[in-house]
Amino acid sequence: MTILSCPLPLPATERIVLAHGGGGRLTNQLIESVFLPAFRNSALESRHDGAVLSARGVQLAMTTDTYIVQPLVFPGGTIGDLAVNGTVNDLAMCGAQPIALSAGFVLEEGLSLNTLHAIVASMRDAARLSNVSVVTGDTKVLDKGRGDGLFINTAGIGVVVAPDPVGASAVRPGDAVIVSGDIGSHGIAVLSVREGLEFDGEVRSDTAPVWSAVESLFNAGIEVHCLRDLTRGGLSSALNEIASVARLNIEVEENLVPVSDVVRGACELLGLDPFYVANEGRFVAFVPEYAATHALEVLRSHPVASGAVHAGTVHEAPSALVTLRTRVGGNRVLDMLSGEQLPRIC
Amino acid sequence: MTILSCPLPLPATERIVLAHGGGGRLTNQLIESVFLPAFRNSALESRHDGAVLSARGVQLAMTTDTYIVQPLVFPGGTIGDLAVNGTVNDLAMCGAQPIALSAGFVLEEGLSLNTLHAIVASMRDAARLSNVSVVTGDTKVLDKGRGDGLFINTAGIGVVVAPDPVGASAVRPGDAVIVSGDIGSHGIAVLSVREGLEFDGEVRSDTAPVWSAVESLFNAGIEVHCLRDLTRGGLSSALNEIASVARLNIEVEENLVPVSDVVRGACELLGLDPFYVANEGRFVAFVPEYAATHALEVLRSHPVASGAVHAGTVHEAPSALVTLRTRVGGNRVLDMLSGEQLPRIC
Numbered sequence: 001m002t003i004l005s006c007p008l009p010l011p012a013t014e015r016i017v018l019a020h021g022g023g024g025r026l027t028n029q030l031i032e033s034v035f036l037p038a039f040r041n042s043a044l045e046s047r048h049d050g051a052v053l054s055a056r057g058v059q060l061a062m063t064t065d066t067y068i069v070q071p072l073v074f075p076g077g078t079i080g081d082l083a084v085n086g087t088v089n090d091l092a093m094c095g096a097q098p099i100a101l102s103a104g105f106v107l108e109e110g111l112s113l114n115t116l117h118a119i120v121a122s123m124r125d126a127a128r129l130s131n132v133s134v135v136t137g138d139t140k141v142l143d144k145g146r147g148d149g150l151f152i153n154t155a156g157i158g159v160v161v162a163p164d165p166v167g168a169s170a171v172r173p174g175d176a177v178i179v180s181g182d183i184g185s186h187g188i189a190v191l192s193v194r195e196g197l198e199f200d201g202e203v204r205s206d207t208a209p210v211w212s213a214v215e216s217l218f219n220a221g222i223e224v225h226c227l228r229d230l231t232r233g234g235l236s237s238a239l240n241e242i243a244s245v246a247r248l249n250i251e252v253e254e255n256l257v258p259v260s261d262v263v264r265g266a267c268e269l270l271g272l273d274p275f276y277v278a279n280e281g282r283f284v285a286f287v288p289e290y291a292a293t294h295a296l297e298v299l300r301s302h303p304v305a306s307g308a309v310h311a312g313t314v315h316e317a318p319s320a321l322v323t324l325r326t327r328v329g330g331n332r333v334l335d336m337l338s339g340e341q342l343p344r345i346c
Numbered sequence: 347m348t349i350l351s352c353p354l355p356l357p358a359t360e361r362i363v364l365a366h367g368g369g370g371r372l373t374n375q376l377i378e379s380v381f382l383p384a385f386r387n388s389a390l391e392s393r394h395d396g397a398v399l400s401a402r403g404v405q406l407a408m409t410t411d412t413y414i415v416q417p418l419v420f421p422g423g424t425i426g427d428l429a430v431n432g433t434v435n436d437l438a439m440c441g442a443q444p445i446a447l448s449a450g451f452v453l454e455e456g457l458s459l460n461t462l463h464a465i466v467a468s469m470r471d472a473a474r475l476s477n478v479s480v481v482t483g484d485t486k487v488l489d490k491g492r493g494d495g496l497f498i499n500t501a502g503i504g505v506v507v508a509p510d511p512v513g514a515s516a517v518r519p520g521d522a523v524i525v526s527g528d529i530g531s532h533g534i535a536v537l538s539v540r541e542g543l544e545f546d547g548e549v550r551s552d553t554a555p556v557w558s559a560v561e562s563l564f565n566a567g568i569e570v571h572c573l574r575d576l577t578r579g580g581l582s583s584a585l586n587e588i589a590s591v592a593r594l595n596i597e598v599e600e601n602l603v604p605v606s607d608v609v610r611g612a613c614e615l616l617g618l619d620p621f622y623v624a625n626e627g628r629f630v631a632f633v634p635e636y637a638a639t640h641a642l643e644v645l646r647s648h649p650v651a652s653g654a655v656h657a658g659t660v661h662e663a664p665s666a667l668v669t670l671r672t673r674v675g676g677n678r679v680l681d682m683l684s685g686e687q688l689p690r691i692c
Contacts, residue, residue, distance in 0.1 A: 016457040021487030034462060035483060038470040039449075043481040051481035053446050055505050056404045064448035064501055065484045100399050102410035103385075104450075104499045111362040116380060124384040135389040135397035137381060138411045138499075141367030143689060146494040153450045153484075155410055155501030159401050343489060 017340075023232025023278075024337025028241075047245055048167050049090040049229060052160055059160035061096035063087055066153040070344040072119060075189045076204030079152055080119040082280055082346055084126035084134075085209045086231065087156040092211040093227040093283065095162025095218065098130055102155045103137040108147035119150065130209040132156070161218055168245035170225040175314040176292035177250060178285040180210065180299060181307035182258035183235050187277035187342050188266045199269075201262040208281030213302035217285065220298045226286040229279070231346055233337040236275040238284055239322040240336040249317030252334070254326045256311040275324070276337050278345045286314065363686075369578025369624075370683025374587075393591055394513050395436040395575060398506055405506035407442035409433055412499040416690040418465060421535045422550030425498055426465040428626055428692055430472035430480075431555045432577065433502040438557040439573040439629065441508025441564065444476055448501045449483040454493035465496065476555040478502070507564055514591035516571040521660040522638035523596060524631040526556065526645060527653035528604035529581050533623035533688050534612045545615075547608040554627030559648035563631065566644045572632040575625070577692055579683040582621040584630055585668040586682040595663030598680070600672045602657040621670070622683050624691045632660065 019026040036044060043051035050063030067083045084101065091098040103123065107116065127134055164170065189205040191197065210229070217224050226246075228238045235257065243250045259267075259274045267274045281304055287295045292310050299305035322334040365372040382390060389397035396409030413429045430447065437444040449469065453462065473480055510516065535551040537543065556575070563570050572592075574584045581603065589596045605613075605620045613620045627650055633641045638656050645651035668680040 014459050016453045016455055016459065016462070016487055018455055018487050018489060020453065021485055027485060030485060031483075034459070034466055035449075035485075038466045039473070039480040039483075041479045041481060043446075043479070044483070051446065051448075053481060053503075055401070055406060055445060055503070058402045058404045060401060060406075060503070062446055062448055062501075062503060063482050064450045064499070066450040066452050066486050066499060068452060068486045068488060099401060100389075100397065100408055102397075102408055102501045103381075104410045104412040104501075106412050106414060106452075106497060107362045107366065109362055109364055113360055113362065113380070116362070120380055120384045127385070133387045133389070134385040135387060135399060136409050137377075137385075137390070139367055139373060139376060139381075140412050140414045141362055141364050141689070142414060142494065143364060148488065148492040151452060151497070153410070153412060153499035153501075155408075155448045155450075155499075157399075157401070157406070157408060157503060343487070 018343045019340040022337055022340035024237050046167050047241060049093040052094055061091050061094035061158040061160055063090035064153065064155040065090065066151060067346055068151050068344055069190060069346050071193060072150055074193045074205060075202060077207040078119055078122040079150065080122035081126045081207045083152040083154045084123050085207050085280060086346065087154040088130045088132060088209045088211055089229045091156050091158035092214040093229055094158065094160065095166040096158030096160045098132045098156055098158045098211060100133055100135045100157045103134050104153035105139045106147060106151040107139065107141050108149050109141055109144040111149055130211060162224060166224055166227055168226055168242040171242060171246040171248060171286045171314055172225060173248060173314055173316040174289050175225055175286045176289050176310050177252060177312035177314065178287065178295055179235065179257055179309055179311045180283045180305040182260050183230060183279055183282055184259055184263040184267065184274035184277040186280040187345055188263050190345055191342055199262050199266045203262050203266065206279055206281035208304045210281060210283055210304050213299055213305040216298045216302065217295060220294065222291050222295050223288055224285060227283055229283040231280060232278050234276040234278055236334045237337045243320045243322050247320050249315040249319060250312060250322045251315060252312035252324050254324050256309050258307050258309060272341055275334060276341055278342065280346065364689045365686040368683055368686035370583050392513050393587060395439040398440055407437050407440035407504040407506055409436035410499065410501040411436065412497060413692055414497050414690055415536060415692050417539060418496055420539045420551055421548060423553040424465055424468040425496060426468035427472045427553045429498040429500045430469050431553050431626060432692065433500040434476045434478060434555045434557055435575045437502050437504035438560040439575055440504065440506065441512040442504030442506045444478045444502055444504045444557060446479055446481045446503045449480050450499035451485045452493060452497040453485065453487050454495050455487055455490040457495055476557060508570060512570055512573055514572055514588040517588060517592040517594060517632045517660055518571060519594060519660055519662040520635050521571055521632045522635050522656050523598060523658035524633065524641055525581065525603055525655055525657045526629045526651040528606050529576060529625055529628055530605055530609040530613065530620035530623040532626040533691055534609050536691055537688055545608050545612045549608050549612065552625055552627035554650045556627060556629055556650050559645050559651040562644045562648065563641060566640065568637050568641050569634055570631060573629055575629040577626060578624050580622040580624055582680045583683045589666045589668050593666045595661040595665060596658060596668045597661060598658035598670050600670050602655050604653050604655060618687055621680060622687055624688065626692065
């Protein structure tokens, strides 16, 4: 065996690197190598945006996210909006009506109380918009230099209204892939203010609650197989996670996925791919082919999903790949994000 | 009015200071001036360790805490134990059986994966001990120098088993004040390793789940008016919060509250008061006088509460004070913690 002991450098992954938080390949490796083996249970193993559990016969969804975005305020939103909308949306992705949130604040010594007031006000407004209450909270303070202004964790509870399980394992060959609107605005909005970039036209974060749109799908009796929001790692990572759990191929038409001109321009300038850029008010829905037109009609009646499109289809395939039919007629594999495009994006 | 405009320095409280996270007076001011006005709802206003809410007729408790303790590993526990036990205990204080936890990790770039593995293993063990599952999670990574190794947020859901509401507003004159064991070990254990202090004898954190002991009180049919764990701010701050909500006077006998010799010695050496030092496996229970002996018997049958004592009584009084009858026969007001004794203690 000594033949193999050549002096390789230690793998980077013996220590945490930024990409472990990027929502792509390394995040998945961390989940699979550290968290899943320790906490093994069926809810975690479904690898969804939240867990569905039963409490005395009532189906509940539970989810959590910590927000570390920099800067705290950006065009179209604040860390407070994100903290409420993100958790509301994760519950929505479980087919659950959000009912209560918790909020855990980690403040850095020296943070201005005015800043805290403004962030909390944006959380209040976002919570009202989603008709959800922040029922419990916690505040910790880090000594100056040990934190970075303000981090917020929110966890949420929802009541499941979906009649059947919603998740990657319910995806079927033939399902239509619906993308709820144009992609990439959140990531580019945060990046623009962080880097002091100006583009041709303002880019505002798409942060928004999507439950009302999702609820309408259920109210309309549409058979919803899977829902996933397109946060860290973007559309591409979300589709890859679903393909991998469902063990099916997902084919998307590049032409059909809306990207605004300003986001496309910014991505070209910066060498980013909009399919990997984070969104905070966009999701993908998998419905049977026959229900696609009805689902689009229902979604488009909500401002948050007015740009919904039928962008692709699920196929039986042993490879569990996500493939993109490109503008020029070719095919390329849309891999999971490896590395980290934009740290501190949510 | 200009007479009053002398050049006073800006009050320290226009910026966040460490004491805003200390669980004492400034934490309460922050809650009352920032969080309560924004998120106003009855659950938050009860000022309990968690919220009780109804989901389709099932009474649930929800709670959250972020853990920022330094160092991550200390005698008797780790940040991982704390993150599980602390949230399990907050649910227990709502009279609720813990059923599910979420875990939000904020990792600093460069954290060793071995450290993360060890912390996660301690969470797994703590969760097993409390028969609770970590059902959903989130991982974020901060660039090096922007975090401090590892922060963990846990939120928890429990099913309320208490037949009547448990909380400060249910406390009645004549109630017995039961303290579940000796106080101050957690704070002194963390401080000892942080400051490299050695005392006469090892001090180990008291971190432990208390639900089994609390559940036994309900199973025994004991009328439990209020439960509160003695974390940040210690016994003194917990009693002050309860006195203030109940608008009653709480009188405690200093002699009767157990403090181990080594904790007492360390506190004398360091100028700390054990009544203000944090605990992670201790709580106070308010029960009617007639039930006190029975409650003590039940609690003492559990290792985690084997040192339970009847340490005081609730009195009708307009002042809502906590008074301590001291060893030498005098009385002193046990005020809420002002300032911060031990930052980064949980």
